[in-house]
Structure formats: structure tokens, C-alpha cells
Amino acid sequence: MGYPVGKVAAWSGVTVRTLHHYDEIGLLSPGGRTGAGYRSYSDEDLDRLQRILCYRELGFGLDAIAKIVDDPGIDALEHLRRQRELLEGRIGELTRMVESVDRVITAKEVGGALTPEEKFEVFGEFHEPEGYAEQAVRRWGDTPQWREAAVPLSKEEWIEAEKVRQDWVRRLLDVVDSGAPADSDRAMDLAEEHRRMLAAFMGECGYPMHREVAGMYATEPVQLGFLVRAPDQRPGIGEYIRDAVHANAARAGER
Structure with a gap:
């Protein structure tokens, strides 16, 4: 049974012009002609077209596709298995891309949860550096802690979180100013x-993760500024x- 070019184009989602081009370059020449001389595609032609379109979707050029589909060492079933393997790889790649975009979207949504006026009301003069959300995604986006983080979204939640931070910093400064050592x-x-x-925010913060985060306070001023604002900072x-974090981990038996 033969199928006219218009019907094949409609089934496959390509244009008649594309099918004509495939015929002209020898990539897909229909097996028959009608009495009036029009192209007529067989079931085998449709199978070949399916393989061509699949490889094209996977990013292969037409010259490479021609070599693949004309390889006498690969039968139709092997083509399907190969396409499935390639598609699975592409699905994995696209899934990772989607997850990465989702993480950036989440970071942007968190950063945009408050209006500029609300940010000033909650944080005063403090604001995160430009591009920090994207940097955070690159650093933490693949971690379970990022995926499970319970980030405040409402103004009220941010106000409460800021009160907790301020109270902790006030008590920290009392200890620092008293001269007590970090292992007190x-x-x-x-x-x-x-x-x-941190665990309330991340969902989990074991001692190794806590040490990693605390290490950034000593080496990255931006990270320290999120916890202890510049006016409250003391040398060292x-x-x-x-x-103190390392000493606390050791006290808990974590080396």
C-alpha cells in the first residue's frame, strides 16, 4: 500500500518541501510512484522516515543520518534500540537542564518575594550582592539541603527569621566581647x-555540613555578611x- 506525500507530511509533522528535499538528496526516496507520477511512500519508507526524524531530533546532521540509516550492519530493531538509548541520554540531559532552571527560578522567586520597601523594612540597608542567587544555585543547587530548604516567603516570615538572626548575633557579640575563647x-x-x-532552614544540617558552612564565614565576606551584618562585625x-563550630562538632564526638 502506498501513501501520498501530503498524507505522509501530515502524519510526520514535516513539510512536503522537506520530504521532497530528502528525496532529492537520496536520504528518503519513496519506493513507488502513482500512475500520475506522484511520490508514493511504503510502510518501509515510513519506518525509515521515523528513524531519520528521530536522529534529526537528537541533533544529527543529514549526512550523518544518511550514514547511520544506510549502515547494513544495523537492522530496524537495532536502530530502535540505539534510538532509545540516545533518547534516554537526551531525556537525562534535559531533565538536568530543567532542574537547573527550576533552581534558578526558585532562587529568583525567593529574592523577589519582598518588595524593595519591604526589604528595607526587614533588612535595613543590607541587601544581597547582584547575582548572588545564581551563585548560590551553582554552589548548592544539586544538594538535598537546597531541594528541601524551607525558605521564608512572606514578609512576616522574613521578619521573624530576621529577629532570630539578630538575637543570635547579639548573644554572639556578648560572648566575643567578654573574651571567652571559641571553645568555651x-x-x-x-x-x-x-x-x-540552619537545620530548620535546610531540613538537615549535620556537623560536616555545619563545618563547611562555617568555613565560608572565615574566608568569604559575602557569606559572613548574611549572618553578621558589617556594623556588628568584629576583627576575626x-x-x-x-x-566555635569545629569545637562544638568535636564536643559532639564528630571529628
Whole structure:
């Protein structure tokens, strides 16, 4: 049974002109002609077209597709298996791309949850650096903690979170200004409280993760600024927090 070019074009989603081009370059020459001389495609031609379109969708050029579909060492079933394998790889790639975009969208939504006026009301003069959301996605986006993070979205939630941060910082400064060492009970208790604060946000914050986060306070001023605002910072306070976190982990038996 033969199928006219118009019907094949409608079934396959390509134009008649494309089918004519495939015929002209020898990629897909229909097996028959009607009495009036029009192209007539067989079931075998349709199978070949399916393979061509699948490889084209996977990004192969027409010259490469011609070599693949004309390979005498690959039968129709093997073509299907190969296409399935390639499609699975493409699906995995696209899934990773979608997840990456979703993470950026989430970061942008969190950053845009408050109006500029509300941000000033909650955070005062403090604001995150330009492009920080994308940087955070690159650093943390593939972690379970990022996927499970319970980020405040409403103004009221941000206000409450900011109150918790301010209270913790006030008590930290009291300890620092008293001269107590980073491995003192008071400093370690604050470190443990900070770990639990992070866990409430992340869903989980074990001691290794806590040490990793605290290490950034000592080496990355931007990260330290999220926890302790610049006017409240003391010389070496990032290192103090890091050391208190390490001491607290050791106290808990985590080396």
C-alpha cells in the first residue's frame, strides 16, 4: 500500500518541501510512484522516515543520518534500540537542564518575594550582592539541603527569621566581647544553636555540613555578611564562628 506525500507530511509533522528535499538528496526516496507520477511512500519508507526524524531530533546532521540509516550492519530493531538509548541520554540531559532552571527560578522567586520597601523594612540597608542567587544555585543547587530548604516567603516570615538572626548575633557579640575563647561552653552552645537554625532552614544540617558552612564565614565576606551584618562585625569574628563550630562538632564526638 502506498501513501501520498501530503498524507505522509501530515502524519510526520514535516513539510512536503522537506520530504521532497530528502528525496532529492537520496536520504528518503519513496519506493513507488502513482500512475500520475506522484511520490508514493511504503510502510518501509515510513519506518525509515521515523528513524531519520528521530536522529534529526537528537541533533544529527543529514549526512550523518544518511550514514547511520544506510549502515547494513544495523537492522530496524537495532536502530530502535540505539534510538532509545540516545533518547534516554537526551531525556537525562534535559531533565538536568530543567532542574537547573527550576533552581534558578526558585532562587529568583525567593529574592523577589519582598518588595524593595519591604526589604528595607526587614533588612535595613543590607541587601544581597547582584547575582548572588545564581551563585548560590551553582554552589548548592544539586544538594538535598537546597531541594528541601524551607525558605521564608512572606514578609512576616522574613521578619521573624530576621529577629532570630539578630538575637543570635547579639548573644554572639556578648560572648566575643567578654573574651571567652571559641571553645568555651557559651561559644559552643551558640554554635550548636546556629546549626539547628540552619537545620530548620535546610531540613538537615549535620556537623560536616555545619563545618563547611562555617568555613565560608572565615574566608568569604559575602557569606559572613548574611549572618553578621558589617556594623556588628568584629576583627576575626568569621574565624571565631568557624572555630566555635569545629569545637562544638568535636564536643559532639564528630571529628
